[in-house]
Amino acid sequence: MVMRIPADARFIRPVRLAVGGLASMLDVTVETIDDLRIAVDELCSALLETGDGSALELEISSFGRSLRIDGTTGAGVGEIDEDRIRFSRQILSVIADSFGYEVDDGVVRCWIERGLDDGLDDLDGGIDLPPDEAP
Numbered sequence: 001m002v003m004r005i006p007a008d009a010r011f012i013r014p015v016r017l018a019v020g021g022l023a024s025m026l027d028v029t030v031e032t033i034d035d036l037r038i039a040v041d042e043l044c045s046a047l048l049e050t051g052d053g054s055a056l057e058l059e060i061s062s063f064g065r066s067l068r069i070d071g072t073t074g075a076g077v078g079e080i081d082e083d084r085i086r087f088s089r090q091i092l093s094v095i096a097d098s099f100g101y102e103v104d105d106g107v108v109r110c111w112i113e114r115g116l117d118d119g120l121d122d123l124d125g126g127i128d129l130p131p132d133e134a135p
Contacts, residue, residue: 003058007051007073012044019060019069026062028116035095036067039112042088043071046101049084050108052076065116066097075108 001018005011016037023033047056051073059070085101092099092112099112 001060003060005056005058007048007053007056009045009048011056012041015044015058016040019067022060022062023067023116026065026067026116032114032116036069036114039092039096039099039114040069042091043069043099043110043112046085046088046110047071047073047108050076050078050080050103062116066113067116068111068113070109070111072107072109075103075106 001022003015003018005015019036019040020033023036044056044058052075054074056071056073061068061070080103088101089099095114096112097115099110101110102108
């Protein structure tokens, strides 16, 4: 799923809802959905705070029993608030399996990956499709 939102914190909510909806389709716990929503907040906040005001591009993908969120925007010219980034890293270290942040060639890139194995019986790798709809 790909989303493009304005560089405005009011538009983070639809991203949170989309990620929560996708996660619920993957049959994960409410706690995992809450963690993913917090991760979206941190990722989008980092993009907003370090970006140049251009739109945020977000790609949300699931593979196996993991969900990955990649975000990009144009890099701003101001200084990065290292304390804020350190705080985000502390939060993400608890709720994400892996995450990253970089500024390269005028683009800010953030990503988060979270496994969805929460002790569920159905660990076959995603949404169950009827046989005629399976890829």
